[in-house]
């Protein structure tokens with residue numbers, strides 16, 4: 117048994133391991149701490165404090181996912197029946213879901229053709245008297261330009277929730293993404309820059325919002341505060357049968373303690389993990405130098421990307437007559453290990469086409485619900501055009517040799533098809 121554990125520990129701690137920092141040590145400490153009769157463990161609070169410190173903000177509230185975080189933020193922002201939330205058409209379905217779960221309407225904005233993020237010049241036309249929140253996403257790790265969004269929020273008295281699930285340590289105008297809006301959400305799902313298996317974090321400097329977020333994620337306990345996980349009451353108070361615990365309709369979105377243990381160790385090496393993805397992105401960038409039919413995501417001026425993926429717009433069909441699928445196939449034949457396309461636009465997902473939530477998540481007095489959402493494609497011509505062209509290359513390699521292989525496969529594939537250029 118002992119030898120087995122020893123061998124496992126060595127495997128976990130190998131230089132290419134996913135959890136080769138202090139994860140194992142902290143997990144063992146955590147398991148040992150459970151031997152204590154005192155069941156108030158400090159791990160989630162430690163992770164929250166460390167995360168808040170890393171981002172230089174007052175409050176961090178751990179969650180069980182980067183979707184539940186967004187939901188808690190909307191609750192804290194006071195978003196309710198018939199309210200509108202403005203966000204990108206090109207993001208995952210979590211955006212629509214958390215709006216609908218608050219009985220609110222997701223209002224989509226077209227994409228910028230170069231950054232692939234929400235087009236900041238098309239936001240204002242979507243603002244109505246029902247708008248409560250703007251929720252930009254820093255897609256693929258690259259910041260949405262926040263200055264204009266913050267100015268609009270100021271002008272129309274809206275709150276801004278940044279979705280930073282893919283943008284750990286990315287910067288916009290010198291500021292970390294997540295520290296610019298009123299609240300920000302992070303995901304620690306397994307493929308993110310750092311992971312707790314599943315998990316998420318909300319950060320904010322606003323005490324009232326932090327309190328509401330924590331209550332939403334923690335069964336609405338009356339005693340929860342912006343900072344405090346549970347209660348500072350004396351046992352004779354909360355053990356009393358007359359003690360009333362809950363004053364808010366809420367969910368249990370709490371992060372499991374064991375996940376916070378992993379998060380704490382992962383956070384210690386966040387910088388190097390982000391840096392490695394940036395280095396890998398630079399390798400892909402080098403392979404594309406001088407190629408006019410594969411166009412990398414534009415990084416806005418005064419911004420840095422966290423390169424969650426290295427994302428490009430593929431113009432090979434238009435310029436060379438080679439389809440996305442043909443390129444994908446050849447890339448794999450040349451030793452590549454696949455790449456993702458752009459996420460299907462939200463309104464094309466089956467759930468949004470069939471809308472099974474009508475009648476349950478629908479305020480009866482709001483026309484956008486009773487008539488159905490207006491999802492006519494003319495509203496987002498850019499997103500419709502570029503979504504099928506996107507290619508997302510993996511940057512999360514821990515083994516640089518594998519990253520190098522992927523880059524070589526890309527170069528080879530480009531060369532193969534460049535040869536055919538004169539033929540069309």
Ligand SMILES: Cc1ncc(COP(=O)(O)O)c(C=O)c1O
Pocket residue numbers: 181182183184207208210253279280281282303304305314315316
């Ligand atoms: C930008 C973005 N927002 C939100 C989420 C949802 O996070 P989770 O999977 O942790 O719920 C994800 C991804 O998973 C994401 O990439």
